[in-house]
Amino acid sequence: xxxxxxxxxxxxxxxxxxxxxxxxxxxxxxxxxxxxxxxxxxxxxxxxxxxxxxxxxxxxxxxxxxxxxxxxxxxxxxxxxxxxxxxxxxxxxxxxxxxxxxxxxxxxxxxxxxxxxxxxxxxxxxxxxxxxxxxxxxxxxxxxxxxxxxxxxxxxxxxxxxxxxxxxxxxxxxxxxxxxxxxxxxxxxxxxxxxxxxxxxxxxxxxxxxxxxxxxxxxxxxxxxxxxxxxxxxxxxxxxxxxxxxxxxxxxxxxxxxxxxxxxxxxxxxxxxxxxxxxxxxxxxxxxxxxxxxxxxxxxxxxxxxxxxxxxxxxxxxxxxxxxxxxxxxxxxxxxxxxxxxxxxxxxxxxxxxxxxxxxxxxxxxxxxxxxxxxxxxxxxxxxxxxxxxxxxxxxxxxxxxxxxxxxxxxxxxxxxxxxxxxxxxxxxxxxxxxxxxxxxxxxxxxxxxxxxxx
Ligand code: GDP
Ligand code: GDP
Numbered sequence: 530x531x532x533x534x535x536x537x538x539x540x541x542x543x544x545x546x547x548x549x550x551x552x553x554x555x556x557x558x559x560x561x562x563x564x565x566x567x568x569x570x571x572x573x574x575x576x577x578x579x580x581x582x583x584x585x586x587x588x589x590x591x592x593x594x595x596x597x598x599x600x601x602x603x604x605x606x607x608x609x610x611x612x613x614x615x616x617x618x619x620x621x622x623x624x625x626x627x628x629x630x631x632x633x634x635x636x637x638x639x640x641x642x643x644x645x646x647x648x649x650x651x652x653x654x655x656x657x658x659x660x661x662x663x664x665x666x667x668x669x670x671x672x673x674x675x676x677x678x679x680x681x682x683x684x685x686x687x688x689x690x691x692x693x694x695x696x697x698x699x700x701x702x703x704x705x706x707x708x709x710x711x712x713x714x715x716x717x718x719x720x721x722x723x724x725x726x727x728x729x730x731x732x733x734x735x736x737x738x739x740x741x742x743x744x745x746x747x748x749x750x751x752x753x754x755x756x757x758x759x760x761x762x763x764x765x766x767x768x769x770x771x772x773x774x775x776x777x778x779x780x781x782x783x784x785x786x787x788x789x790x791x792x793x794x795x796x797x798x799x800x801x802x803x804x805x806x807x808x809x810x811x812x813x814x815x816x817x818x819x820x821x822x823x824x825x826x827x828x829x830x831x832x833x834x835x836x837x838x839x840x841x842x843x844x845x846x847x848x849x850x851x852x853x854x855x856x857x858x859x860x861x862x863x864x865x866x867x868x869x870x871x872x873x874x875x876x877x878x879x880x881x882x883x884x885x886x887x888x889x890x891x892x893x894x895x896x897x898x899x900x901x902x903x904x905x906x907x908x909x910x911x912x913x914x915x916x917x918x919x920x921x922x923x924x925x926x927x928x929x930x931x932x933x934x935x936x937x938x939x940x941x942x943x944x945x946x947x948x949x950x951x952x953x954x955x956x957x958x959x960x961x962x963x964x965x966x967x968x969x970x971x972x973x974x975x976x977x978x979x980x981x982x983x984x
Contacts (some may be wrong), residue, residue, distance in 0.1 A: 546972055547675065552602050552603045553602045553713050554602065554603045555605065556631060557605065558630040558635045558637055559607075559639060559652070560646065563640040563669075564696070565922060566605060567696055568693070571695055572604060598705070605628055607628050625652045625655050625656075627805060633662075633799075634662050634708055635662070637664070639690070641669055641679045641690070642669045642677060645684065650685075653686065659720045663692045664708050665688060666691050670693060670694055670699065671694045671699065672695055691704050691856075696717065696855045728778065729810045729812070730812055731779075731806035731813045732785060732814050733814070734816030734818075735818075735827060738847075739816055739880040740785045742881065743878070743886070744782060744785055746883055747770050747781075748770045758802075767780045767781065768780050768782045771888035780810050801961075804833060812839060812900065813839050813841055813842070815841065815842070815843050816846050817843060817846065818846060819843050819850070819859050820855070822862060823866045833977045838897035839900075839942070841974070842873060842874050842875075843867070843873045843875050845877045848884055848885070850885065872972055872973065873896070873972075878887075892973070895972050895973050896973025898943050898973075899973045900940070900943070900974040901941060902974075903943070906937070909935050912969075913965075922957050928951060929951075930949040930951030930953055931951070932948075932949050942976060943974060943977070944979070945977065946978075948980075948982075952982055962976065
């Protein structure tokens with residue numbers, strides 16, 4: 530009907546307005562007890578129902594979706610990062626280093642009552658070196674009497690300290706306004722992958738799966754002189770490696786090459802580094818040690834890739850060690866544990882012998898092509914119409930939601946929005962995702978489908 534048509538046009542406009550690319554990242558850093566978590570809670574409370582405050586989940590959460598004055602951003606909470614890590618100095622600096630690396634804007638919180646400490650000074654050095662915009666917050670300024678304590682923090686040389694009481698909210702609006710002033714539209718730390726240059730690959734996996742061995746094998750053969758590669762914006766921690774006759778940017782390799790000393794909490798930092806690498810990458814190669822059973826940690830890393838919306842290739846390493854029996858159980862484990870990502874291209878490699886390492890390039894190409902893919906709206910709706918005609922949504926209580934229209938809102942990864950006249954059951958959504966994958970072949974990329982119900 531014309532009414533439907535008008536609605537659909539309206540929807541289409543909303544969809545096309547949606548900014549694409551990773552959200553800008555704001556990190557809150559500072560020593561323990563300066564009030565970081567209090568500030569995070571204050572910022573999040575400003576928008577109802579943002580936090581999935583499931584007990585036990587929150588502790589592990591690193592990032593939250595937040596909003597201020599109509600701008601969306603990702604808020605990094607380093608307040609929970611301290612758990613189980615020893616050595617205050619190392620802890621503060623190392624946390625800060627990781628957080629700064631991931632951030633577009635840093636909120637550096639100092640306890641105005643205590644004043645600046647040596648730890649604060651060492652964070653200032655890191656901030657200077659990073660060149661990232663910093664909002665310096667003098668916290669615990671609960672009333673005017675403490676304003677002078679805040680002013681003393683000019684000494685840090687990071688510009689004007691903004692007085693705040695994270696606890697009572699005093700000054701929090703000004704702090705957020707100052708953040709928005711320097712916040713980019715799209716994350717540059719996540720480097721929206723539009724500038725061309727070599728494609729960015731993150732090599733990830735739990736410790737000892739063979740990341741550095743594989744990196745060495747890949748790099749050892751054909752190292753590229755970076756200056757020769759046009760359009761390269763490369764961090765010192767990245768490495769350009771030529772594979773299949775083309776340069777590829779392996780991001781954040783410093784963390785792989787450096788043998789991290791096994792302090793307590795090293796796993797936790799490893800997981801933060803994985804996240805940082807994923808934010809910068811377009812595609813991830815997740816290494817699995819086939820010689821051992823697939824672990825929780827392997828699955829968590831794969832989920833991290835999917836949730837970050839990156840293309841995915843799974844490399845089963847140490848293939849040289851497999852005997853018949855282990856191979857049999859491995860395939861069973863893969864069938865059982867990795868059903869969610871059957872779409873990911875698979876390569877069976879040995880970093881040690883070089884077996885099938887050359888198969889990595891075609892797998893990366895496949896995954897990235899899917900990740901970049903855009904389905905024209907007319908084609909999408911044609912195919913969806915056939916899928917739905919062949920297998921309509923079940924009737925519930927005499928009602929059956931109609932699918933009105935669908936569009937691909939963005940690529941990298943492909944995100945679809947389906948407009949309907951009623952709520953779609955989870956099973957039916959999964960069915961649609963599976964069929965869309967079958968029709969369009971999104972091998973190697975997660976896809977997102979969101980449903981908007983016509984009011
Ligand atoms: P974090 O370790 O940096 O995350 O610090 P928390 O947010 O856990 O805060 C440490 C302590 O300082 C808690 O007892 C807070 O209630 C307190 N605190 C945080 N912000 C303020 C503030 O603005 N004023 C006062 N008086 N106390 C605060
Ligand atoms: P990382 O912690 O993920 O960087 O893992 P490493 O590259 O340091 O490898 C951990 C151990 O596994 C080292 O002893 C490697 O020699 C060994 N390794 C890595 N890849 C292979 C492989 O393909 N086959 C065998 N047999 N050993 C491997």
